[in-house]
Amino acid sequence: MLKFTEEHEWLKIEAGVATVGITEHAAGQLGDLVFVELPETGSNFAKGDSAATVESVKAASDVYCPLDGEIVEVNQAIVDDPSLVNSDPQGAAWFFKLKLANPSDADALLEEAAYKELVA
Amino acid sequence: MENNPHLKQTPLHALHLSLGARMVPFAGYDMPVQYPDGVMKEHQHTRVAAGLFDVSHMGQVIVRPKSGKIEDAALALEKLVPVDVLGLAEGRQRYGLFTNAEGGILDDLMITNRGDHLFLVVNAACKDADFELLKAGLSDTCDVTMLDDRALIALQGPHAEAVLGELWADVSAMRFMDVAEADLHDVTCIISRSGYTGEDGFEISIPVASAVDVTQRLLEHPDVKPIGLGARDSLRLEAGLCLYGNDIDTTTTPVEGALEWALQKARRAGGAREGGFPGADRILGQFAAGASRRRVGLKPEGRAPVRGGANLFADADGKTPVGQVTSGGFGPSVDGPVAMGYVDAGHIENGTTLFAEVRGKYLPVAVAALPFVKQTYKR
Secondary structure, three states, X not given: OEEEOOOOEEEEEEOOEEEEEEOHHHHHHHOOEEEEEOXXXXXXXXXXXXXEEEEEOOOEEEEEOOOOEEEEEXXXXXXXXXXXXXXXXXOOOOOXXXXXXOHHHHHXXXXXXXXXXXXX | OOOOOOOEOOOOHHXXXXXXXXXXXXXXXXXXEEOOOOHHHHHHHHHHOEEEEEOOOOEEEEEEEOOOXXXXXXXXXXXXXXXXXXXXXXXXXXXEEEEXXXXXXXXXXXXXXXXXXXXXXXXXXXXHHHHHHHHHHXXXXXXXXXXXXXXXXXXXXXXXXXXXXXXXXXXXXXXXXXXXXXXEOOEEEEEEOOOOOOOOEEEEEEEXXXXXXXXXXXXXXXXXXXXXXXXXXXXXXXXXXXOEOOOEOOOXXXXXXXXXXXXXXXXXXXXXXXXXXXXXXXXXXXXXXXXOEEEEEEEEXXXXXXXXXXXXXXXXXXXXXXXXXXXXXXXXXXXXXXEEEEEEHHHOOOOOEEEEEEOOEEEEEEEEOOOOOOOOOOO
C-alpha cells in the first residue's frame, strides 16, 4: 500500500511497517542536499514529531513522522551520500522504517492521485 | 509566475522569470534565490567559469562637492566613515563602514573616487537610512543623489576577465579595486574590478534602459551562467566576507568584526586625520586595548552545517557560553560546512575547539582562519 502526506512524505506499508521517504516534489523544492540526520532505531515518535533533518546549502528542514510508531530501521546510505535523496527520492533514498502503532491510521493518508493533485 | 505586489522589482526582474528563477523576498525586493541549475552548481560554476548576479537592489549614490573639489567631498564623507577617503586616488575603490556614536556599524559600503564626485554602493536593506545619513551629514558641502536610473550586475569568476575582454579589450589593464568607464555594446557603463565571492570579477553599473540588453548579451557567452542569492551567500561565506545584518550590525564594532584593515593609518591613533568619525573613542580604544570578543572563522568538524544563531560553548556539555555563530552553512568548494561568528577573546586562537549547539547536541567546531578558500583577486 502506497500513501502520501501533505508534508510531502511517501509511505510504503507492508505488514504494519511503513517505509518512509520524501517525495520527488519535496526533494526538488529542497534543492541539493548536503546533510541528513536520521532518528535512532528503537525510538518512538508521534505523528507530526520531527523525526529527521535534511539540510541543503542554504537551510535545514525537518522531516516529520507521518504516523505514530517506532523506528525499526534507518537508511545509512543517505547519511553517507545525501545527494541520493535528490537522485532517487522515491526509491533507494528511503529514510526510515516505522512500525505503526495503529496500522489503520494509514487509511486517512492521501492516495497517490490525491497527492499529485496537491502538488500540481 | 505571480508577482508579489508588495515587493519592488529590479530592471532585470522579467529576465529572471524567463530564466526560470525561483524568486524570494530580499530587502524589499523580489529576487532570484536560484535558477534551475540550483545553488550547488551555480556556486561551483562561479568558482570555475563565470557567474552573473543581479545586484540592482543595492543603492548607488553620487556625492558631488558643491565646490567642485573632490577633496571637499572626501573630507565630508570622512565624518561618517573611519576610512581614508582623502587618500583614495581617482579611479580607485575602497571598502568602508558607516559607524554610529557607539562605534557600531550602520552599514558597509564601497567608496569610489570618480574624479569630480564620489560614487558609493550601499546595501539594499540600509539604502534609505544611508541616504538620509548622507544628506544630513553632507548637504552643506555636497549634493547627494540616489541613482534610480541604473542597474548593477556582478560578473564573477576566473573567466570573468576573458568574457568582459571580448567587449572591452582594456579590461585586462584593471587591477583589483580599480574603477573605469567603458562602453559595452555601445552602452556607457561604470565597471569596478571587485565583488563578493572571493573570485576575481567585476561589478558593472548600467543605465536602466540598456540593462536587460547588456545582461542578456553577457549571458549568451557559453562560460556565463546566472547565479542567485543562494550561491551568492555560500560564495561570500567561503570567502570570509561579512553579510551586513548577520555578521556585522549596530551591536558590533569594526574591531570586534575583525575589520581593522578597513581603517587606514590616516584615521587611526597617530594618523594625519586621527578619529573624527562617529564612535571614534570606542573604536580607537578597542584598537589599542583589544575587544572582548572577535569575529572568527569556524570550521565544523563533522558534516552537519552549523547555522547562524547557534550558540557556542567552550565545553561539550554546553556549560560555558563563549559566543554565537552569525553565518553558517555548507561550502560547496570546501565540500563541508563552514561558518563564522563572534567568540570571547580568550577562545579566538586558530585551532581552538569550541562546541556549537545544534538541535540539542554540542558539535565540535574549530576556530579557523578566514577565508576558507583562496581569494583570487588580481592585485
